[in-house]
Amino acid sequence: MARQSLRTLAPGLALLALFALLAHTLADVIPGLNALIVAVALGALVANVVGTPDWAAPGIAVGALLLEVGIVLLGASVSLAEVQASGPLVILLVVLTVAAGVVAVELLARRVFGLSDKMASLLAAGSSICGVSAAAAVAGTIDADGDQLTHVVATVLLFDAVTLLLFPLAGDALALSGKQFGVWAGLSMFSTGPVAAAGFAHSPVAGRWATVTKLTRNSLLGVVAVGYAARYASDGGTSNAKLRQVWTEFPKFLVGFLVVAVVANAGLLSSAALASIDTVADWLFTLAFVGLGFDIRLSEMRDTGLTPVLVVLVHLVAVSALTLAVVTTLF
Amino acid sequence: MEDGVPRACRDIEPVEPVASHWVALDRGWQATILAVTLVAVLGLWVV
Numbered sequence: 001m002a003r004q005s006l007r008t009l010a011p012g013l014a015l016l017a018l019f020a021l022l023a024h025t026l027a028d029v030i031p032g033l034n035a036l037i038v039a040v041a042l043g044a045l046v047a048n049v050v051g052t053p054d055w056a057a058p059g060i061a062v063g064a065l066l067l068e069v070g071i072v073l074l075g076a077s078v079s080l081a082e083v084q085a086s087g088p089l090v091i092l093l094v095v096l097t098v099a100a101g102v103v104a105v106e107l108l109a110r111r112v113f114g115l116s117d118k119m120a121s122l123l124a125a126g127s128s129i130c131g132v133s134a135a136a137a138v139a140g141t142i143d144a145d146g147d148q149l150t151h152v153v154a155t156v157l158l159f160d161a162v163t164l165l166l167f168p169l170a171g172d173a174l175a176l177s178g179k180q181f182g183v184w185a186g187l188s189m190f191s192t193g194p195v196a197a198a199g200f201a202h203s204p205v206a207g208r209w210a211t212v213t214k215l216t217r218n219s220l221l222g223v224v225a226v227g228y229a230a231r232y233a234s235d236g237g238t239s240n241a242k243l244r245q246v247w248t249e250f251p252k253f254l255v256g257f258l259v260v261a262v263v264a265n266a267g268l269l270s271s272a273a274l275a276s277i278d279t280v281a282d283w284l285f286t287l288a289f290v291g292l293g294f295d296i297r298l299s300e301m302r303d304t305g306l307t308p309v310l311v312v313l314v315h316l317v318a319v320s321a322l323t324l325a326v327v328t329t330l331f
Numbered sequence: 332m333e334d335g336v337p338r339a340c341r342d343i344e345p346v347e348p349v350a351s352h353w354v355a356l357d358r359g360w361q362a363t364i365l366a367v368t369l370v371a372v373l374g375l376w377v378v
Contacts, residue, residue, distance in 0.1 A: 005350065068362030069369070076370060252359025256366050263370060273377040277370060 012059015013287075016066075019043060020286040034201045039286050040164060043293020052294055063291015067193050068253040070284035074196075074211050075260030076269065076277045077204075089330060090183060093323070094216045097187045101128030101319055102224060109311045118144040119308070121228055122152040127312050130218040130251065131156045131191030137221055137249030141229035155308040156190050159316060161296045164194040168201040174324075178205025180331050186213025187323040188316065192251070193292050200285060218251050225249075 019042045027035035043060075046052070052060060102124045109120035122144055126135035132153050139149040167189060171181040181202045189195045192214050199210025225246040264274065353361065 005354070065358055065362055065365075068359060069366045072362050072366030073369065248357075250359075252357055253362040253366075254359075256359075256363030259363070259367060260370055263374075269370070269374045270378050273374045276373045276377045280369060280373070 009059040009062055012056035013062060014059070015053075015056045016060060016063060016287045016290045019046075019290040020283065023286055023290070034168070035286055036197050036289050037164075037168065037201050039289040040197060040293040040296075043290040044161075044296040045293070047294045047296065048298050060291050060294050063288045063294070064193075066284045066291070067196070067288035068251075070281045070288060071192065071196065071211060071215070072253050072256035072260055073277050073281040073284065074208065075257040076264040076274055077281075078208055078212060078261050078264075080261055080265040086179075086331070090213055091216055093183070093187060093326065093330075094213065094220070097319060097323060098128050098217060098220050098224065101315060104318070105311060105315050108314060109308075113307050113311050115307060115311065116148070118142055118232075119148050119152070120311075121232075122148055123155070123308055123311055125224060125228065126152050126156045127159075127190055127315050129221050129224055130214070131160065133191075133218075133249050133251060134221050134224070137225045137246050138228050140249065141225050141246060142232040151305050151308055155305075155312050157295065157297075158309065159312055160189070160191045160194040163189045163316070164198055167198040171198075171202045171206070174328075176202075176206075176328070177331070178203040179209050180327050182206035182209025182211075183213050183331060184320075184324055184327045185210040186217065187327070188320045189214075192218060193288065196285065197289050197292065215251075215254055215257060219254060221250055222246055 020039055023035045023039040023042060026038050027033045105124035105127055106120050109115040109123055110117065115123070121142055122135050122139055125138040126132065128134075135149060135152045135156060138144070139152075167181075167185050171184075176184065182199050182205065185195050185198045185202075185206070186209065189198060192211075195210050195214040196207060200207030226243070229243070229246070263269065264277075269277070356364075
C-alpha cells in the first residue's frame with residue numbers, strides 16, 4: 001500500500017517541483033517578479049487552460065500538506081519577543097475584526113440581501129475567520145445543507161484568488177512596511193494559504209506577520225463555531241457530535257507552529273540550522289503555491305451565486321479599509 | 332490469511348500499518364510531525 005501510494009503521488013509531486021523550479025528561475029531572470037506569485041500563476045494557468053491531469057491530481061493535492069508543513073516551520077523564524085511586544089495589540093485587533101465581521105455579515109446577509117439564516121452564518125464564518133475550514137466547521141455545527149456550503153466555499157475561493165492578486169499590488173502602491181502589510185493581510189484576507197502567499201510576495205517580514213496574525217484569527221474558530229452550535233442548538237443534533245465537528249476542522253498545525261516557535265526561541269537551534277529551516281520553508285511554500293494555483297478554477301467561480309459574492313465583497317471592502325486605517329496608524 | 336490463502340512472509344510489509352495510521356491522521360497533525368522531525372534533523376545535523 002505504501003509503495004502504491006508513493007507511485008500515485010510521485011507524478012503530481014514532480015509537476016509541483018518542476019513548476020516551483022520554473023517559478024524561481026523566472027523570478028531570478030525577470031526583475032520585479034515574485035517566485036511565489038509566479039508559482040500560483042503557473043498552477044492556475046495549467047488548471048484553467050488544459051485542466052489538471054488525472055495522473056497528477058493526487059500528488060498536486062499534497063500541496064495543502066506542504067503548505068501546513070511550511071507554516072509550522074515558519075514558527076522557527078518568528079521572534080516570540082517581538083510577537084509579545086505587539087501581541088496584545090494584534091490579538092485585540094483580531095478579536096475586534098472577527099467579532100465585528102461576524103455580526104456585520106450576519107446582518108448584511110439576512111437584512112439587506114435576504115439570505116437564509118444558515119447561509120448568512122456560513123458566509124460570516126468563512127469570511128471572518130479562516131475561509132473554507134471555518135465554513136466547513138460551522139456547517140457541521142449548524143447542520144447546513146451541502147449546497148449552501150458549496151456556494152460559500154466557491155465564494156471564499158473566488159475572493160482568495162482576487163485578493164491574492166490585489167493585496168500585494170495595493171501594499172506596494174501604498175508603500176506599506178512589512179509589518180503593516182502583514183498584519184493588514186492577516187486581518188482582512190480569508191484563507192491561510194493566500195494570506196501567507198500575499199505576505200511573502202510583499203516581503204519576508206510581511207510574510208511572518210501575515211501568518212502570525214492569520215493563525216491568531218484561525219485560533220478563534222473554536223470559539224465562533226461553539227457559539228454557532230449554541231445559537232442553533234434547538235435545531236437538532238447532539239452537542240457532542242457538533243463539538244467533534246469543530247475539532248475535526250480545527251487547524252491542528254497551530255500546535256506545531258507554537259512548538260517550533262518555542263524551540264527556536266529557546267535558543268536550541270544554531271543560526272545555520274535556522275537558515276536551513278528557512279530555506280526548506282521557502283521551497284515548501286513555492287511547491288504549495290503551485291498547488292494553490294491548481295485549485296483556482298475560473299469556470300467554477302462563474303457558477304457562484306451573485307448574492308453571496310456581493311455580501312462578501314461589501315464585507316471585504318469595509319474590513320480592508322478599516323483595518324488599513326488602523327494598521328497604518330498603530331504600526 | 333486472506334480468503335483462505337495464507338500470505339507468505341515476504342508478502343507482509345511492516346510499513347503497511349504505519350502507512351495506514353499515517354493516512355488516517357489529520358493533515359494538521361501530519362504537518363506538525365513532518366515539520367518537527369525536519370526541525371530536529373536540521374537542528375542536530377546543521378551546526
